[in-house]
Amino acid sequence: MPTTLSSAANPRALPYAGSARPLPLGAVDRAARDLGCEPAALSAVLVVETGMRCGFLQAPDSRPRILYEAHIAHRLCGRPVPGLSVQAWDRTLYATTGAGEWDRLLRAVDALGEDVALKAASWGVGQVLGTNHDLCGFSSVQSFVRAMGDGEEQQLGAVTAFIRARRLVDPLRRKDWAAFARGYNGTAYAANAYDQKLAAAYARIIGGTPDDGTLSIGDFGPEVASLQRALVALGYKVSTDGDFGRMTRSTVELVQVARGLKVDGVVGAMTAAAVGL
Structure with missing residues (x-):
């Protein structure tokens, strides 16, 4: 994006x-x-x-x-x-x-x-x-x-x-x-x-969440930071600290509601595409 x-x-x-x-x-x-x-x-x-x-x-x-x-x-x-x-x-x-x-x-x-x-x-x-x-x-x-x-x-x-x-x-x-x-x-x-x-x-x-090809609460690292930056670029307020905490999860859920996706706070392929990852 x-x-x-x-x-x-x-x-x-x-x-x-x-x-x-x-x-x-x-x-x-x-x-x-x-x-x-x-x-x-x-x-x-x-x-x-x-x-x-x-x-x-x-x-x-x-x-x-x-x-x-x-x-x-x-x-x-x-x-x-x-x-x-x-x-x-x-x-x-x-x-x-x-x-x-x-x-x-x-x-x-x-x-x-x-x-x-x-x-x-x-x-x-x-x-x-x-x-x-x-x-x-x-x-x-x-x-x-x-x-x-x-x-x-x-x-x-x-x-x-x-x-x-x-x-x-x-x-x-x-x-x-x-x-x-x-x-x-x-x-x-x-x-x-x-x-x-x-x-x-x-x-x-x-020590984060299982390595299942998605991003979810507890994950930590560069892909989380990139997700957060993409959310900021879409106009959402979220820290870009690379830590998938409750604020990031809530923001992901807002995106999922807005795009008609399953609201689970987990970033899989469809949610990633929705935010431009």
């Missing part, structure tokens, strides 16, 4: 704002099956990378969720620019909002050039760095960014391609979170307790 860039967003971001299609129902299951790992294990990676949110900013803003890394920019261009290109990672440089991160990125485009700026940002539901566009099968960072703006399924495809390219399939299958974190997030993963966060996210997801 296409969305449009909100009027509050910087119009200069329009070239990077695509259709912003939400993650289709069952997409994580299909991707995990291709990797040969548990869906909950792959979902844990996405949950940790996006902080339990989806791969796009709050609807109707159609920009991908990003994080601009000034130390990566410095590594690429070799010259300092205050706040935009610095030698060492500095948490204080991050903006407090997703829109703020886009403002940083656009300033970096002006100061450092598009190639450096886009490569120095991590993109979408798996927060894959633009520097890794080639590992994900893209000939340029610009084509990678266009795909990241098209939809969360493309973002998920970049994640699985990166996992394969970095030979992280086996650690993910074994749920060796330390080995996976080292390869996916870098050697400093322990400083951010990345492996512990993965283990905790996996435990939360695996």
